[in-house]
Structures are given as structure tokens and as C-alpha cells.
Amino acid sequence: MRDEDKDVKITEYTGAAGGWGSMRGMAQVVPKERPGPDVLDALRRQNKPEGVMCVSCAWGKPAKPHIAEFCENGAKATAWELSNLRVTPEFFAKHSVSELAEWPDHDLEQAGRLTHPMKYDRATDRYVAVPWDEAFAAIGARLKRCDPKRVVLYASGRASLETSFMYGLFARMWGQQNLPDSSNMCHETTSVGLKNAIGSPVATIQMEDYEKCDAIFAFGQNVGTNAPRMLHTLKSCRDRGVEIVVFNPLRERGWERFTDPQNPVQMTTGGSTTIATQYHQVRAGGDISALLGICKLVIEADDRARALGNERVLDHHFLEQHTTRFEDFAAFARAAKWDDITRESGLTRDAIEAAAQVYMKAKRVIVVYGMGITQHRYGMDSLYMLVNFLLLRGNIGREGAGPGPVRGHSNVQGQRTVGITEKTELAPVDRLKELFEFEPPIEKGWDTVESCRQIIDGTCEGFVQLGGNFLRATPEHAKMKEGWAKLPITVSIATKLNKSHLYPGEESYILPCLGRMERDMQESGRQAVSMEDSFSHIYGSVGKASPASDTLLSEPAIVAGLAKAVLPPNPNVPWDAWVGDYSLVRKAIEDVYPDKFANFNERLFEPGGFWKGNPAAHRQWETESGKAEFNTPRALNAAGFDDADGRFRLITLRSNDQFNTTVYGYDDRFRGIKGTRQVAMMNAADIARLGLKDGDRIALESDAEDGVERVVGDLRVTAYDIPAGCIGGYYPELNYLIALEHHALESHVPAGKSVPVRVRVPS
Numbered sequence: 001m002r003d004e005d006k007d008v009k010i011t012e013y014t015g016a017a018g019g020w021g022s023m024r025g026m027a028q029v030v031p032k033e034r035p036g037p038d039v040l041d042a043l044r045r046q047n048k049p050e051g052v053m054c055v056s057c058a059w060g061k062p063a064k065p066h067i068a069e070f071c072e073n074g075a076k077a078t079a080w081e082l083s084n085l086r087v088t089p090e091f092f093a094k095h096s097v098s099e100l101a102e103w104p105d106h107d108l109e110q111a112g113r114l115t116h117p118m119k120y121d122r123a124t125d126r127y128v129a130v131p132w133d134e135a136f137a138a139i140g141a142r143l144k145r146c147d148p149k150r151v152v153l154y155a156s157g158r159a160s161l162e163t164s165f166m167y168g169l170f171a172r173m174w175g176q177q178n179l180p181d182s183s184n185m186c187h188e189t190t191s192v193g194l195k196n197a198i199g200s201p202v203a204t205i206q207m208e209d210y211e212k213c214d215a216i217f218a219f220g221q222n223v224g225t226n227a228p229r230m231l232h233t234l235k236s237c238r239d240r241g242v243e244i245v246v247f248n249p250l251r252e253r254g255w256e257r258f259t260d261p262q263n264p265v266q267m268t269t270g271g272s273t274t275i276a277t278q279y280h281q282v283r284a285g286g287d288i289s290a291l292l293g294i295c296k297l298v299i300e301a302d303d304r305a306r307a308l309g310n311e312r313v314l315d316h317h318f319l320e321q322h323t324t325r326f327e328d329f330a331a332f333a334r335a336a337k338w339d340d341i342t343r344e345s346g347l348t349r350d351a352i353e354a355a356a357q358v359y360m361k362a363k364r365v366i367v368v369y370g371m372g373i374t375q376h377r378y379g380m381d382s383l384y385m386l387v388n389f390l391l392l393r394g395n396i397g398r399e400g401a402g403p404g405p406v407r408g409h410s411n412v413q414g415q416r417t418v419g420i421t422e423k424t425e426l427a428p429v430d431r432l433k434e435l436f437e438f439e440p441p442i443e444k445g446w447d448t449v450e451s452c453r454q455i456i457d458g459t460c461e462g463f464v465q466l467g468g469n470f471l472r473a474t475p476e477h478a479k480m481k482e483g484w485a486k487l488p489i490t491v492s493i494a495t496k497l498n499k500s501h502l503y504p505g506e507e508s509y510i511l512p513c514l515g516r517m518e519r520d521m522q523e524s525g526r527q528a529v530s531m532e533d534s535f536s537h538i539y540g541s542v543g544k545a546s547p548a549s550d551t552l553l554s555e556p557a558i559v560a561g562l563a564k565a566v567l568p569p570n571p572n573v574p575w576d577a578w579v580g581d582y583s584l585v586r587k588a589i590e591d592v593y594p595d596k597f598a599n600f601n602e603r604l605f606e607p608g609g610f611w612k613g614n615p616a617a618h619r620q621w622e623t624e625s626g627k628a629e630f631n632t633p634r635a636l637n638a639a640g641f642d643d644a645d646g647r648f649r650l651i652t653l654r655s656n657d658q659f660n661t662t663v664y665g666y667d668d669r670f671r672g673i674k675g676t677r678q679v680a681m682m683n684a685a686d687i688a689r690l691g692l693k694d695g696d697r698i699a700l701e702s703d704a705e706d707g708v709e710r711v712v713g714d715l716r717v718t719a720y721d722i723p724a725g726c727i728g729g730y731y732p733e734l735n736y737l738i739a740l741e742h743h744a745l746e747s748h749v750p751a752g753k754s755v756p757v758r759v760r761v762p763s
């Protein structure tokens, strides 16, 4: 970490999201990478039909794109991938692994693109180059000595459908499905909860629904930083007079105001569009109660309408025909006490009434949400409350209405579609058996939390990561580092150096791959890959930039190399032919999933992508009851621990200058924080109560009730507009503070949005 007083400037940011500020934001990060003309070309083609799909987020790619269909953070991600800096064997000869392990995350990745396959040499404490065939042979030999059921094959949500399909198949042919992916750390709560409640694990809406809705309710998602292209959609909604009601402990600038960089009038006059028409600063985990309050008001308004013989407020026809357990939920809502609702949500009754008024007037309502909902111990209950809220007025399964989770990684949703899952019920076991003639495993594999447990306990025998920085992204960082360094073998398929590469186990390899922006030439010529966005639309993507090095292999080639080194040959799985021509992989995907991927190759470049379909969007409920299900919450706050004197809820956040553990820089423009990530954003009253002042240094310590000491020191007290009792700070630096067992109960997503902590004042 780095926090020199002279570099730090913390002020209130007064600009809108987008606008010239986004241009300056790009200008600060992009040149550091010394990008060549390939960057401009990649940006020109970004997110357009037959173009290249941005690696930064999973927002939809419109059929009729803007001239520049990219955003500030997409441009940073592109420049970061197409950096002209290189991490070569000479770089590794110069720097020992112990030295590199001390470098900040930013400096490691900023060093440039990895160029050669590398193997860790313990005698010199250095990574040394190793030819590809030797690397595959040695990795294969070592993995074959492991119990496959004790090896993890992790996948970051960036990998394409083609690579992910091959990777999942490799795992299952090896007899295991320890296939955690990024989803286990973000929207798994959605995948489990939406599936239970409405029978579909994903958004029921598509991009066009935003043209038809008349209200949007947004919870716990930071649009300006994490899905900036969505701001154009929101601006169009506002131009039509759509009400946008936001629930977020922090006043995130993207939800407040947006200057459209594509709009010459706004750009030259300094104009901006107000996005949120109401902004409610809930406490961390307070959404259950906020939604319960709204539902209570709506149900009671309907009770009154019935008594008076007025037009009903609820959609009774829908409730009777399509849902179950409404009466249980309604009874719970009617009985809920306002004192509890206001205390747990942190909102006044007036505020909740204002939100309920919008809901009752609107005919078509979309719910948008992100990590502020899913990363809580009772995240599932928050999610169920979103569904309950929508169901009351029939807002699922018709135009302009429905749940719209905003996914994280550009293909995180697609990976699950093509078999990256530890859950047998989600794997196409019968089709795999029939087509490829092997016996797929049926024992549940390890998810992220289970993989961490096994690493910490020393029972995991090997870890392969297809992208990602697993060690840094997961909770319980101190114990994870110890466990990681004892792993018998780690293999990282990566574009850039990160911390997960620098605590080598007994054997350790880094296998450098092509990025999505780069030209991928194989035997049959230039290849395309594909991904699925948050609306279940699937697109092809063609990289054109010159590869960072001649020695790089594509991800499909590396996965095939590993599979061939580990598995006995199977004539039904032609790894080499697949690497030579990815359309054959797509054909195999189509064979395994004929409903979703019919004519996959023919439809690859359909403008706007092709839709894989969603039964809940047509009110076909593939749930246990065959109906959409109401669920009564188990708790009134999602945090999963009680308030106690001196206990705070820590919210771990992304800055505007990072992509997950990739730290582009030390500024968080929209939050007015410059030159540091070592902050504890605190409510002014809390600061005063603790006898502190803005700028003081404190430590945070875990207040989990398991007796384990977890501390992060040297954080700068930063007065911030955040509810009392909550503290905001940056991930991954604060991952030391999260107990592994502090996760969403059913989905096992680490609960990084309400971590129990105490403030320690250095004496």
C-alpha cells in the first residue's frame, strides 16, 4: 500500500459522472501503459457487432451502438491489457519472488504483460523460463500424482464460453468438479435465490425493457464505476421521465448525475442529467427492512382499497395465478413494526413512504442490483425481498418489468451456462456422458469458500487458476497466504503478474496467455470467442491487436495442453482440432446445450447478440412449486450480526481506479479521494464520538465472534457521507479482516458488504 501525505488529497467531488472528468480519468491511466495504435483500434471496435467485447463489465452491447461504445473504465481496461510494457524472463532474473511479493498490487500489474511460461526455482527464489511442452509435461506429471478430487480448477469470469466449456469438460473428465469461479464471490446469491424464487437464475429483463419501464429501483450497485455504459440507458430513461429510486449507504455519483460524453450540448455547456429522483442512504444490510416497509405500505394500501371498494393496488389476478405463499408474506408485512423497520433500514418512515408512492404509481418496474445485495450473510433474504416487492404488482414476466442483476465480469454469467459449476444439478451430466463417452462425477465439487477451507487446512493438493487473483480476492487473507504457500502445485494462466503468483507452493507455474483484444491465429485462421452479458445475450468477439509476445498461447490452447497432459486420450474429445478451429468448440457447446445455443456459429455476430431465452420472462416458473414463490425474511437486517457498542459494519468497496484486484491508480475520483487507498470512510458523528478527527490514523480489527485476531493498520480516518455505524474501505486491502465463515448462508458468497469490525486507536 502507499499513502504519503504529500500525494493525498481528499475533497468533495462536485462533478457529474461521465463528461470531461471521465476523459481526464482515462488520460491519467491510459498513457502509463504506453499504448500503441492498437488501443485506439480496439476502442473504436469495442462492443460493436463483429467488434471486440470489452473485458471490463457485463452490461449489454446494443444492436445499434454509439460511435464510441466504450467508457472511461473500459478504456482503462483495454489499455491495461494492451500495455507496451513487458514482464520477461530478464525481469524475473532481476527480481526475486520474495522481493516481488512485497510490491503493491498496482506495481506488479503495471510492470506489464507476461511473455513466457515460467517455473518457480526454489534454489534461486526466482521464476525461470520453461518451454511450453516441458511446462505441460511437468504440470501433467505432478497433477497426475494428486487426488483429482483435491485439486481446484478456478475460473475468472473473463474467460470466453469456448475456454470455459473446455475447462469444465477437462475437470469432469478428470473425475471432479471443483470449479469455483468469480460468481462464487459475487452473484451466486442471485443464481441460487432467483432460481429458487422464480425458477430462473438470471435477469428476466433485456436491454429493450429499459425503453418500456416507468420506474427503476436500484440497490447496492455502483453504476458510475462498475458499469458506466449503463449510464446512457439510465439517461434515456430519465429523458422519458422514468422515476429512479436508489438505495445505497453511499451517495454514488453515477446514480446522482451524469454528463453524456456523446452529447455535444452537455459536454460544452457543462450540463448533466439528474439520475436518481430519490436517494435513500440505507444502513449496510438495511435493504430487507427498507423493502419490507415498502411492501407493508403497498399491502396496507390494498387492504384499504378493498375495504372502500376502490381499485386494488396489488395485482390479485397475477398473485392467484402465478405465485405461492403470498398470504404468509402479507401477514408478516402487516405485522412488521415501524420501529424495527426504521431502526434496521436506517431510513425514516417518510422516506420509505415516498419510495412506496413511486412503486404504487408505476406500471412497469425494473429492479437493478449488485454486490450491496449479494455480499451479505442474509443476502438471500435481501434478494427474496426484491422478488417479493416485484411480485406484489405482477412486475415479473412482462415488458418493461423484472429483476435486472448487473453481473460483474464480462462472461461470468456465460461460464455458468456452459458448465463452470461445482453443482451437479447444473451440469449437463447425461449429455456429456452420451456425447463424449465418459462417466461425469456426481459428487458436489468445491466452491470458493470450500476451496479456501481446504487450502487453509492443508488438504488441497493443487490449484489451477484460469485468470484471476484468487489468493488476493478471497477473505481470511493471512491464513490464506500461509496455506497457499504450502500447496503442492499452483498453476496460473494469466496476462499479468499478481500476488497469487508470488507465494509459490512446492511447484509453481505461470502460463501467459493472449488477451481478448489480441489477434488469435490458429490452424484454420483468425479465431473469434464469445461471451454472455447480464441480459443473457451472446456475442462473438474478434481480437485484432498484435499479441504482446510471440510466445503466448491462447486460453483454449493452454486448457487443451493441460487436459492432454493429464487425461488419457478420448477419441470423442479432439482437443487439437478444437484449438485449431474454435467453431468446433461452439458446435460441441451447441450439441451439449441445443436449446440455448441452436445455430451457435451462424448466430455468432447477430447485432445485439442472440438471446438464450428465459422461461420466467414468459411466466413459466421452473420452481419446486411451479409458481413464483414469496419468501418471508429470516432477519430484518442482512448483516447477520447484532449491533453492539463499538462495533461497525465495514463495507468493502471498489474504487473508480481498479478492476477487482487490478489497481490502475490511487484515485477514486467520484468519491473525492486522491493519492491513497488506505482510508476508513466514516460518519462525522462516529469520528467525533471516538474522539478522533479527520486525517487521524487508526487500525480496524475484526469483531467476528471466533476469537481470531485480524487487523489492518494505518488507515486514514476520512469523514464521509455514510450512515452512522458503517465504515467504507477498499478491497482487496481489507480482505485480512473478513472471516472465511462470514459468508452468505446458502450461496457462500463472502459477506464483504457488512464485516463486523472495531476501531483501534494507536496509543
Ligand SMILES: Nc1nc2c(c(=O)[nH]1)N[C@H]1C(S)=C(S)[C@@H](COP(=O)(O)OP(=O)(O)OC[C@H]3O[C@@H](n4cnc5c(=O)[nH]c(N)nc54)[C@H](O)[C@@H]3O)O[C@H]1N2
Residues within 6 Å of the ligand: 056, 057, 073, 182, 186, 219, 220, 221, 222, 223, 225, 226, 227, 247, 248, 249, 250, 252, 282, 283, 284, 285, 286, 287, 369, 370, 371, 372, 373, 407, 408, 409, 651, 652, 653, 654, 656, 658, 659, 660, 753
Ligand atoms: N471499473 C470496474 N468495473 C467493474 C469491476 C471493477 O472492479 N472495476 N468489477 C466487476 C465485477 S467482477 C463486479 S462483481 C461488479 C461489481 O459492481 P458492484 O455491484 O457495483 O459492486 P461494488 O463496487 O462492490 O459496490 C457495491 C455498491 O453497493 C453499495 N452497498 C454496500 N452495502 C450495501 C447495502 O447493504 N445495501 C445497499 N443498498 N447498497 C450497499 C456500495 O456503496 C456500492 O455502491 O463490477 C464489475 N465491473
Ligand SMILES: Nc1nc2c(c(=O)[nH]1)N[C@H]1C(S)=C(S)[C@@H](COP(=O)(O)OP(=O)(O)OC[C@H]3O[C@@H](n4cnc5c(=O)[nH]c(N)nc54)[C@H](O)[C@@H]3O)O[C@H]1N2
Residues within 6 Å of the ligand: 109, 156, 157, 158, 182, 183, 185, 186, 371, 375, 408, 409, 466, 467, 468, 469, 470, 473, 474, 493, 494, 495, 496, 497, 498, 513, 514, 515, 516, 555, 652, 653, 654, 659, 660, 661, 662, 731, 732, 734, 735, 738, 752
Ligand atoms: N472484500 C471483497 N472481496 C471481494 C469483492 C468485494 O467486493 N469485496 N469482490 C469479489 C468479486 S465480485 C470478484 S469477481 C473477485 C475477483 O477478483 P480477481 O480474482 O482479482 O478478479 P480478476 O479480474 O478475475 O483477476 C485479475 C487477474 O486476472 C488476470 N487476467 C486479466 N485478463 C486476463 C485474461 O484475459 N486471461 C487470463 N487468463 N487472465 C487474465 C490478470 O493476471 C489479473 O491479475 O473478488 C472478490 N473479492
Ligand SMILES: [Mo]
Residues within 6 Å of the ligand: 182, 183, 185, 186, 187, 408, 409
Ligand atoms: Mo465479481
